[in-house]
Amino acid sequence: MVYQLRPYQKDAVKSVIRHFRSSDDPALIVLPTGAGKSLVISELGRIARGRVLVLAHVKELVEQNHAKYESYDLKASIFSAGLGRKDADEQVVFGSVQSVVRNLEQFNDNGFTLLVIDECHRVSLEKNSSYHKVIDHLRSLNPKLKILGLTATPYRLGIGWLYQYQHSQNKDKKGTIRTTDKRFFKDCIFELPLSYMIKNQFLTPATMIDAPVVFYDFSQLSRDPFGRYSEQELNSLLQGKGRATQQIIRQVIKEATDRKGAMIFASTVDHAREIQGYLPEGQAALVIGNTPGKERDAIIHAFKEQKLKYLVNVSVLTTGFDAPHVDLIAILRPTESVSLYQQIVGRGLRLAPNKQDCLVIDFAGNRYNLFSPEIGSPKPDSKSVPVTVPCPACGHENSFWGVVDNDGDLVEHYGRRCQGYLEQEGEKEQCDFRYRFKECDQCGAENDIAARKCHECQKPMVDPDQKLKEALNLKNCMVIRCSGMTIEADENRQGKARIKVTYFDEDGADVKEYFQLETPAQQGAFYHNFGKHALINRAEPFRADSISKIINNHKKFRKPDFVIAQKEKHYWRILEKLFDYQGAYRKADSAE
Numbered sequence: 001m002v003y004q005l006r007p008y009q010k011d012a013v014k015s016v017i018r019h020f021r022s023s024d025d026p027a028l029i030v031l032p033t034g035a036g037k038s039l040v041i042s043e044l045g046r047i048a049r050g051r052v053l054v055l056a057h058v059k060e061l062v063e064q065n066h067a068k069y070e071s072y073d074l075k076a077s078i079f080s081a082g083l084g085r086k087d088a089d090e091q092v093v094f095g096s097v098q099s100v101v102r103n104l105e106q107f108n109d110n111g112f113t114l115l116v117i118d119e120c121h122r123v124s125l126e127k128n129s130s131y132h133k134v135i136d137h138l139r140s141l142n143p144k145l146k147i148l149g150l151t152a153t154p155y156r157l158g159i160g161w162l163y164q165y166q167h168s169q170n171k172d173k174k175g176t177i178r179t180t181d182k183r184f185f186k187d188c189i190f191e192l193p194l195s196y197m198i199k200n201q202f203l204t205p206a207t208m209i210d211a212p213v214v215f216y217d218f219s220q221l222s223r224d225p226f227g228r229y230s231e232q233e234l235n236s237l238l239q240g241k242g243r244a245t246q247q248i249i250r251q252v253i254k255e256a257t258d259r260k261g262a263m264i265f266a267s268t269v270d271h272a273r274e275i276q277g278y279l280p281e282g283q284a285a286l287v288i289g290n291t292p293g294k295e296r297d298a299i300i301h302a303f304k305e306q307k308l309k310y311l312v313n314v315s316v317l318t319t320g321f322d323a324p325h326v327d328l329i330a331i332l333r334p335t336e337s338v339s340l341y342q343q344i345v346g347r348g349l350r351l352a353p354n355k356q357d358c359l360v361i362d363f364a365g366n367r368y369n370l371f372s373p374e375i376g377s378p379k380p381d382s383k384s385v386p387v388t389v390p391c392p393a394c395g396h397e398n399s400f401w402g403v404v405d406n407d408g409d410l411v412e413h414y415g416r417r418c419q420g421y422l423e424q425e426g427e428k429e430q431c432d433f434r435y436r437f438k439e440c441d442q443c444g445a446e447n448d449i450a451a452r453k454c455h456e457c458q459k460p461m462v463d464p465d466q467k468l469k470e471a472l473n474l475k476n477c478m479v480i481r482c483s484g485m486t487i488e489a490d491e492n493r494q495g496k497a498r499i500k501v502t503y504f505d506e507d508g509a510d511v512k513e514y515f516q517l518e519t520p521a522q523q524g525a526f527y528h529n530f531g532k533h534a535l536i537n538r539a540e541p542f543r544a545d546s547i548s549k550i551i552n553n554h555k556k557f558r559k560p561d562f563v564i565a566q567k568e569k570h571y572w573r574i575l576e577k578l579f580d581y582q583g584a585y586r587k588a589d590s591a592e
């Protein structure tokens with residue numbers, strides 16, 4: 001069979017060639033399930049001048065990739081003990097990482113120029129892992145070895161992004177920096193979004209039911225710093241919800257009447273067992289983390305053969321599981337990231353004969369949009385949605401969590417720093433525009449709100465808790481735990497117009513500050529002492545050149561969390577306003 005690459009597959013191959021022509025840095029490409037990554041592998045194998053090793057972590061994947069490759073009338077070796085073949089003679093070799101690492105002497109060939117790692121989210125920075133042993137070995141024979149990773153899930157809870165730099169596929173747009181932490185794969189050179197796949201009918205559309213009759217409310221549960229829930233808390237919340245669970249499963253069964261295969265994602269193992277008990281006997285099975293391999297294979301086989309209609313699982317089947325006939329996904333668990341949500345829904349989007357769509361019912365109030373970008377941090381609250389915030393310095397279009405009003409106007413966003421990067425002479429540098437920042441007392445440089453030390457002059461940043469503690473201990477100091485702020489027009493004793501800003505604490509105490517705006521110097525002082533920190537959207541140019549303009553735009557400003565003032569002879573002088581406070585003291589409950 002002669003194969004024909006789809007347009008995006010051609011683009012993926014081109015981006016790989018382009019990248020490795022100028023760099024030996026390991027790179028990855030992101031293709032959703034169903035995008036036909038084996039065709040991309042085949043094309044790379046076909047055009048490679050040197051030898052190619054394609055690694056996967058399980059024999060099934062080795063076998064599957066190899067079979068696809070040979071179906072295109074190409075020849076390749078298989079090196080996998082599990083498959084009973086240890087052959088590395090052909091130009092292209094498909095191997096399982098465990099078998100290859102145990103037989104490195106059979107790979108003493110400096111001809112390997114390309115190493116492809118399938119499901120590369122399994123590669124860590126861990127130096128002693130099997131993957132690294134293979135990589136070190138091949139690199140010792142060929143220091144210019146190119147390493148390409150393939151994955152459908154470049155963002156994982158608890159790990160974060162698998163790579164540092166996301167290249168833009170649009171020449172006119174900037175790339176995005178995902179993390180400054182070291183990653184084995186430095187660059188993501190190609191990513192195909194799920195929306196493209198559905199729009200172009202490479203995947204089936206999803207039909208969503210967001211507000212089912214009964215649903216769980218997980219919003220009060222606490223989460224760890226990675227945004228994950230604890231199994232214990234989930235169990236205790238679900239224990240009293242037997243009735244709801246029963247009703248939910250009744251709805252699932254009803255909706256499944258004309259459906260072929262339903263996957264149910266439960267919150268915990270106990271929850272999954274309970275759910276299974278409510279499903280029709282003989283038609284449902286359960287797969288959990290410790291289901292023995294053989295039993296698991298048998299269950300999955302029966303499900304794929306459609307001898308079972310319902311498959312209940314707890315997060316073990318979110319990736320790498322493929323049953324194209326699945327046309328109902330029921331989500332009964334809180335889903336901590338957009339990526340995870342997309343992975344879950346993605347289980348039901350494969351094309352299959354006579355399949356029109358996949359019904360997705362979210363019983364957990366996750367309310368994610370299937371096509372949302374991954375923001376890379378936990379959703380701060382239920383009101384937050386992904387917003388696009390352009391950078392005034394470099395033009396990069398940032399995706400942050402934010403809050404919009406009914407007109408769709410931005411009320412607040414949680415971005416701290418522009419995520420665009422600039423590339424000069426092969427060096428990538430993050431744009432230094434900050435939406436939220438702490439100013440260095442010594443040099444005035446803008447620092448991240450969590451910075452310990454100024455990035456310009458290295459002076460330790462004074463901890464806001466320290467400032468509050470000192471102020472609270474001083475007799476002539478006052479701390480306003482700011483619960484509200486007003487901005488009004490006012491006049492001084494000479495009758496000159498000015499702005500009066502009043503900060504209130506919860507008990508009604510207040511401090512005020514005043515700004516005149518007649519001269520450029522006064523306007524500058526307003527910006528430095530107030531606007532720079534209080535403007536909600538610093539990215540939007542705002543010239544504070546008249547009092548009426550400030551009054552009419554008072555909604556563009558936000559209140560600080562704390563105001564520290566010192567008693568002068570006749571008035572309280574504001575020493576400091578703390579915005580974006582993160583620390584031990586309680587903030588005021590918002591009055592708004």
Ligand SMILES: [Zn+2]
Pocket residue numbers: 391392393394395396418419420431432433
């Ligand atoms: Zn920027």
Ligand SMILES: [Zn+2]
Pocket residue numbers: 440441442443444445454455456457458459
């Ligand atoms: Zn400094």
